[in-house]
Amino acid sequence: MPFIPHTEDDVAAMLATIGVDRIDDLFDEIPPELRAKDLDGVPAGVSEMDISRVMQARAREDGQPLCFIGAGAYEHHIPAAVWQITTRGEFYSAYTPYQAEASQGTLQVLYEFQSMMTALTGLDVSNASLYDGASALAEAVLMAVRANRKVKSPRVLLPRNLHPAYRRTVRSIVRHQGIELVEVPFDRAGGHTTVEQLEAAAGGEFAALVIPQPNFFGVLEEVDELTDWAHARNALVIGVVNPVALALLSPPGDWGTAGADIACGEGQPLGMPLASGGPYLGFLCCKHAFVRQLPGRIAGKTLDADGQEGFTLTLQAREQHIRRSKATSNICTNQGLLVTAATIHMALLGAEGLERVAAACHANSRKLSDRLCEIPGVEPLFDRPVFHERALRLPAPTADVLRSLAAHNILGGFDLGPDYPELEPALLVCATEVRTDDDLDAYHDKLARVIATRTQARCPVEPKF
């Protein structure tokens, strides 16, 4: 029996101890009419060998196309040590470290993760992860509204150049909390958000401003100016940042005069494979003043009975298992295993390693967009500095172009049209450090051919039939 260790003798002895005849007797308190008759729809069990065959075929089926999509999830090289250690049974199959003395491994990892994230973001404290970047932003929004004691307004400014899926996620999660999400348009030439646009959109009081850096288009925002503007209006500032980019870019804690108040984002670039979108890792950092509004688990350093240093979960009075309906969030299980991977990944790379990765990605993406813009009709969509990815205008419908490329096993980027119809035909491209010059050439050549075909086809030719 798969995963059941009992021998027949064991079962007999155990039933005798309990004082019943058959295992099924143990369910005698369940009204008989409720007992499940059959489980049509659940196939018969298969062996490990058989399911291996199925999964290998399916993994192969999806192939490994040449991918130039970024848009919030990035393919980076992950040192082999990261997952070989992360999947050790002691990390993989451990529970949440509520019994601190039996969980010092996990707890120290959490503490190190928090240390590294505060170092990267330049803020004071970090929690030990949330589900992903988008849900972390939702928690950041809720937290900011709770934490802002100067402004009672439940309005939060959310720029339109923030990742569309993040905007949708925030909307789903906060919709019943009486929060008003105000969309701020972006500058059509630069792709960034200006103070003028913010002024216009804000209208009156608001609790918080969200600043993505870089924004969804890869465009860099003038974070210092925006931060000071919001702080002048007693609003809190929430930075949404890419942790790899932070190796080179100014950390939220340094934005403007006082620094952003909260930073959150997607930890996937820190050692998580793309894996179809998850499990990833949301992070959330803030200034010390807001630590009691921070949702999620937090590890702290303390002493044991012998005065020796050790680690434990702390500030649990914020959490649902203690505070129940008064908790800062309902979150409970988070992304512990990914925290472990991210921590090991950062330890292996160090600050300089992360800088090199960031610089390599940036250089590669610039090279890619320069190459592609050699193709007639392809040009940058925005004129402001970008980091790590770039939005391009295409001379043909994006969906068609991407479909043609996909047929050649190239995933050419993220189609901006569905989320930004005003920009159509537009494409967001990205080339991380794992893409080679050959890869870039292959993309360039294929795109040039596809566009040549497409633009010719646009010429008014009468169908022959």
Place this chain on the structure above:
Amino acid sequence: MPFIPHTEDDVAAMLATIGVDRIDDLFDEIPPELRAKDLDGVPAGVSEMDISRVMQARAREDGQPLCFIGAGAYEHHIPAAVWQITTRGEFYSAYTPYQAEASQGTLQVLYEFQSMMTALTGLDVSNASLYDGASALAEAVLMAVRANRKVKSPRVLLPRNLHPAYRRTVRSIVRHQGIELVEVPFDRAGGHTTVEQLEAAAGGEFAALVIPQPNFFGVLEEVDELTDWAHARNALVIGVVNPVALALLSPPGDWGTAGADIACGEGQPLGMPLASGGPYLGFLCCKHAFVRQLPGRIAGKTLDADGQEGFTLTLQAREQHIRRSKATSNICTNQGLLVTAATIHMALLGAEGLERVAAACHANSRKLSDRLCEIPGVEPLFDRPVFHERALRLPAPTADVLRSLAAHNILGGFDLGPDYPELEPALLVCATEVRTDDDLDAYHDKLARVIATRTQARCPVEPKF
């Protein structure tokens, strides 16, 4: 610097402690004219990411053809747990357990392995592995000649239906020990070795008889009869066995009246991937009487200073690091990590699991050979019972047939021609439990087509040019 942890400050401090100015000064006892100028032929170092790309491309390049080759190396399903545990750092990066107290994990694994191998072979003692099955047989031959006190002859009977690579390996390794290897022909109808043939080949005294079960053709030998025949002549009997087959077949310890004296073989089927031929695992078991002639490491159970049970390497007086030129063998490093994998593999399967694997392989190979023998001109080469693989006669040159199949990504079996020209055209096929009915069908259909083409092509047609 890859794998070097030193900071510049560290290096400076260390050099100061030593009292030299530069690292290169540490090589000042080496005659300057000997210092290497350059290392042409060693390319510049590459990053982990770059070598990953190279290796992934090369691994892909070799594809994963549908494989029907057995011939001493068998593709079995390996439970995922086996290698996930085996590659844990504590097993993977540990040294030979000379410091027993710091190596109880490895030592207990060795002891368990020895226990499992004695259980499988039905013999008293096992060592903790040799390099592979063929070199294990070489050591078994040397050992038998040393151990046989009744017969002084250095002659050992080696049947021709023993794996050709084993015969070659034994010859290479024992050639300078004054041992005469006597080849025993096999029965052309049955593929097995008969007592009559042994009598004829033996001529006079001999120290040992080697009995492969099953033999290279998959044919089952009459092991009881052969064992008793050899024992009656005061020779020792060495069984060469497949450990998976032993789940169903009579163990060497039960052969004949007194049982074989030594058993050895290839442990690869116990959880080792095919991996181009290694690392595999040679095993060597014997009766208790010969334990001091056994080469290689042996773990034993003992007590510690508190009277608690523990494990240690024992009988080291046989080994080279103690006995130097008087050792039972020069072997020192063996295949520890593979022992770990094999032990976990056997623990996960248990005796019944191994039986099922053996039975499934056997059934699958029978099904395959039955299917293939539906093709005109394809027929069994021998009429005796087989296990696990079967030799077939083909109606066309084997090498040509295999080449055509390989072009369709099917590896059709092992060509018997080069080693047994007398059998040409002949093919040894195998289908383990991992091959599906679809796989068998695919092979059958392709082979039928290849043979149809080949046999037609035999008709004397003039070339057209």
Place this chain on the structure above:
Amino acid sequence: RPGRRATAQAPLQAPIPESTQAPGARSDADGLPAALRRKRRAALPEVSELQAVRHYTRLSQKNFSIDTHFYPLGSCTMKYNPRACNSLASLPGFLARHPAAPESHSQGIMACLFELQEMLKAVTGMHGVSLAPAAGAQGELAGVMMIRAYHDARGDTDRREILVPDAAHGTNPASAIMAGFDVREIPTGADGDVDIDALRRAVGPQTAGIMLTNPSTVGVFDRNIQAIAHTVHDAGGLLYYDGANLNAILGKVRPGDMGFDVIHMNLHKTFSTPHGGGGPGAGPVGVSKRLEPYLPVPLVVRDGDEYHWQAEGDRPDSIGRLTAFGGNMGILLRAYIYARMLGAEGMRRVADYSALNANYLMARLRTAGFQLAYPERRASHEFIVTLKHEAKNFGVNTMDFAKRLLDYGYHAPTTYFPLLVPECLLIEPTETEDKESLDGFVDAMTTIRAEAEQQPQLLKEAPHRLPVRRLDDVRAARHLDLAWRPAESG
């Protein structure tokens, strides 16, 4: 202890392991305006690969885990996480797929997700399933949001109250609040079942629904579930099933058949995906037909031989998206593999053997003299021991017991939950433990009680054999030290 924080304490000027270098990368990242660039390098660890490997390998050894210890942690279902699920979900083709890859390059994984949706429907008796929620708590939130969306869509907007038994998981009320509901507690009766009279008094036109675990957190199957369902439904409310305890009845009783309208499942419990030291989980939700329009996106649908995503545009009434990229896909794959290996028969066996283990352990502990919270009831997959006598007679509390268990190599059961039982140990052995483990646990419990009587200090100062002695939680909260900082800055 040597090695601690060795990582971050190493000098910053240490060279980076080249194995992780991106060659050709220049640190002068062209085109980045100076004003937007980082001024000081982040204080990350600077260590060699061996130092990192050794540090984290040794850290891992300080953990208890399923792979090393028996973990009878009630309500958490700490059972064996099959290694095959890990390796097969980690096949390169699955790891490499970008979440925005087109459907043409996603049919393999979509087939797995679709089949998982179907299997979860079948085993829970629900009409529709969404795999989107990233964990149980997010599944709960999605569930109550669907209840809200349902009432709102019918214009039934005064239903603003969610009923929650006092024994419920803390996430239940917390999730209800996040969905904008008020929470009213319903007491548990002396027999462990919900106080049905109190429930009848509580329902009304303000009732949006009730959140229930069945078997409940006190480890018994609520025999009045049908009456509860009628009561709530008759009042116009919906029934929410907290799937935390689904392991107890998997394949034996289906929440849909009990009358539940919406359910979340904890795949890291019932479907054995790893707990990972606190996640990632996955919290799929299942719904009855009337709630189907509100399921969170994305969903996978099948059209002939092809699979398609359904997102916001395809499902206008959906409560929406809960994470950017649709959920913890790698965890869903693990659950899929596990479910396929179990099959229908294996799922039933989960319930059978988790009930067998729980009832056996309960019987043995009772015989050994421990007091059960609900001695007249069958255990589901878990049960409660109350140490109130031990606390009173020996002056040791449940936490002391728990810490002493660690010394004997057993992870402590869940302590002080549910809150309504004093000095409570909630014990869940799961179906993957063998009789020897359970017997060993009984022995340890018995020994510890003898110690409590004879040398209570031994318990109060426990643990003694772990990498650290008992940790000072109060100090941790008072003198917050939540991150290491380089010496110069603090």
Place this chain on the structure above:
Amino acid sequence: RPGRRATAQAPLQAPIPESTQAPGARSDADGLPAALRRKRRAALPEVSELQAVRHYTRLSQKNFSIDTHFYPLGSCTMKYNPRACNSLASLPGFLARHPAAPESHSQGIMACLFELQEMLKAVTGMHGVSLAPAAGAQGELAGVMMIRAYHDARGDTDRREILVPDAAHGTNPASAIMAGFDVREIPTGADGDVDIDALRRAVGPQTAGIMLTNPSTVGVFDRNIQAIAHTVHDAGGLLYYDGANLNAILGKVRPGDMGFDVIHMNLHKTFSTPHGGGGPGAGPVGVSKRLEPYLPVPLVVRDGDEYHWQAEGDRPDSIGRLTAFGGNMGILLRAYIYARMLGAEGMRRVADYSALNANYLMARLRTAGFQLAYPERRASHEFIVTLKHEAKNFGVNTMDFAKRLLDYGYHAPTTYFPLLVPECLLIEPTETEDKESLDGFVDAMTTIRAEAEQQPQLLKEAPHRLPVRRLDDVRAARHLDLAWRPAESG
């Protein structure tokens, strides 16, 4: 200790984990004659997957290893085994390849093997390399067999003696004997170099060759190596280089340039493939031009863009085949990956930093008052401390010191080897350890010496903090218990 042999003690009627079942398999294996079938089921463990995983995970934790401990084991080069080598050598395409797959389906791995051959040639200065030997000792055997083949081919069949320094590894004489040679020992001089006068007296028409390690096992580079080479060559003998200590001079001095005719390399030492608790290793051999015909098979050769195998048929003078399938391919792949990551510069760095670490540790231990065996010499990558004073003054021996080191979390250095130094500790830190590790080791040694003086019993009874106390080796050899047996059979 609970859990020990739990595996094999479980009842035989226990069900097999179905995850490993071969479905469709019937135990009535058709066509197998009853007389040839097994009568009794083998007494293998019968456990569930969780029991096995837990058992072996916990066992692993009882080991010291590079990934958890500093391992200054002289002559063993216990350095970091890069994880990338493991994962890349384990790519499915490499693992799935059958050893008898045709060359058309083997070009990827053959490219790796060919390039490894070429890199090993370049870094050793040899003319030809065969990767076939499965470990260092097999490489030695292959090496001396080639020496024999060379003399035999020239009809020089009286050369039956191999010279071996008294400091040599035990495998040297053992291998020479297996190749049918006689062994004559050459003493080591007081300065650690080979006694060149003794050597001159020893050579003659019977001399087949000499087996040398340089740097030698006493941790110094033999300054007379050129004189030794001339002496042996002039006498008609060949020079064999034992590559065990190659790490010390990798890329700095090449054995070929020193005059060696044949060399083996231990890839699990110098090229960082895992020691694996005692293998698998790999022991490629390199040869000068005159020995090339005798290299063991198989070899990989390149012809244009294609790679081909050379086996017995292609190389009639080869000493032949040493394993059935040509060697430890997976280990060769790991070494290839490591060599590519190092590159030429990285190889030189191996020698640089292993020498730096050894000389630093030697300097610090000398300052701390430990006596060096060869105080006037540079350390190569290793050096010897002799504890003869401590033994005399405190009544503790080297083994006591070694066992006490374990208590401090350091694996013991190599003890009592080489045999010519009394109370010998052969210490090799390797280049992958950082200064903190070395300093910690010095502290531990210093502390232990103080303990030896004040409470020698502490050392004699060590270890105290490991899973077991000191084990009784004598008992192990006297009361042989080499395998567990079911109770019924004894």
